[in-house]
Amino acid sequence: MIHKRALKMEEGYPFFENTIDPGSGQVCNADVLESICQIAIREFAGDALSKELANYVNNKWDYPYINVNFRFSDKYVRNTFKAPTKRQIFSNLNRLMEEISDALKSGDIMCEPLDEIIDRIRGKMSENDSRSEKTFDPSLSDDVKRLREILSDCEVCNDAAGPRLSYWKGRLDRVYGGMRSLAAIRLGEFRSSKAKRKTGTITLYTTAIANSAKAQAIPFETVFFSTLIHEYFHALHYQLFKQQGIEDRWSEKWCDGERRIVQETLAAFYEWYSCEYGFLLAEHPNAHELASHLMENWESLDIDLWPYSGALVLADRVNNSPTLGKLFFRLLEMSFTNWSLAAKAIKSLYYMPLTGLGKVELDLDRYKP
Numbered sequence: 001m002i003h004k005r006a007l008k009m010e011e012g013y014p015f016f017e018n019t020i021d022p023g024s025g026q027v028c029n030a031d032v033l034e035s036i037c038q039i040a041i042r043e044f045a046g047d048a049l050s051k052e053l054a055n056y057v058n059n060k061w062d063y064p065y066i067n068v069n070f071r072f073s074d075k076y077v078r079n080t081f082k083a084p085t086k087r088q089i090f091s092n093l094n095r096l097m098e099e100i101s102d103a104l105k106s107g108d109i110m111c112e113p114l115d116e117i118i119d120r121i122r123g124k125m126s127e128n129d130s131r132s133e134k135t136f137d138p139s140l141s142d143d144v145k146r147l148r149e150i151l152s153d154c155e156v157c158n159d160a161a162g163p164r165l166s167y168w169k170g171r172l173d174r175v176y177g178g179m180r181s182l183a184a185i186r187l188g189e190f191r192s193s194k195a196k197r198k199t200g201t202i203t204l205y206t207t208a209i210a211n212s213a214k215a216q217a218i219p220f221e222t223v224f225f226s227t228l229i230h231e232y233f234h235a236l237h238y239q240l241f242k243q244q245g246i247e248d249r250w251s252e253k254w255c256d257g258e259r260r261i262v263q264e265t266l267a268a269f270y271e272w273y274s275c276e277y278g279f280l281l282a283e284h285p286n287a288h289e290l291a292s293h294l295m296e297n298w299e300s301l302d303i304d305l306w307p308y309s310g311a312l313v314l315a316d317r318v319n320n321s322p323t324l325g326k327l328f329f330r331l332l333e334m335s336f337t338n339w340s341l342a343a344k345a346i347k348s349l350y351y352m353p354l355t356g357l358g359k360v361e362l363d364l365d366r367y368k369p
Ligand SMILES: [Zn+2]
Pocket: 230, 234, 263, 264, 267
């Protein structure tokens, strides 16, 4: 029998050892791994997000009994958000580099490293053109990042070109964001079920999780459980729809983009909160670092490309205030009646200057459904 304490770090994950290879994400014993996941979500249910969430949910609706099964997959699945196409990204990047090259040729700006990096990017782009419509050499986005840094340095020695350089940097940020969202690989997924006694299926892409953990230098189990928490929140959210008999609205198509902003904002915040203020994850190594990485990600990708970035309006390191908690629940409630209105509330906060004040002073009643 697997005891829930198996989830704790000091126990050394006795069941992980023969269950999954943390280096490659290869699953050796799916049944045991499924049991570990089931124990984990019961733990979340008992101590969900914070006592606050459990109480809040309990007061309004019966706390949902979540009945999910787990699938583990070593596949790489790209996200299906509305990322710009590779063609669009490449053509924007080309246009931008042409403008910079012209400025270099005419002597408006002087910068040797710029010449070099532009040549390198052009070379890689022509090699990449023949590849598939979606993939490109990942080192290309590193070069784009490098170009961005050189443009910044360039401001120091090219005083007069300042405004132009910052304009280019802004455009380059969008190109870079587009590249990253096009290249993003899914770590987990929740599929809802209409069956009476079932919530749905959670898929964990274990190889993708192992790679993501490696790239972030964070232990496998931390990324694994944080992905699980994210997907668990989707299940919880859906089960609340189901309990109110409105499960058809969960995957409403007409407001797809807005719906995903709301779903992912709440799930991403829930995941972040668990890492930052953690209950289960408080016992996992590097959870705080993972929380920082999540936030850096949201900060560097626009909400329209990356619906998770909406969590920035909720996540606040300094001020874990009741108002923000209220906002989380308000958005949750709004999601039951109107995805579009809830997304508008998130976006209007998102586009407020990020002073922190904007979050607190929001007149929540304006968004009453
Ligand atoms: Zn999600």
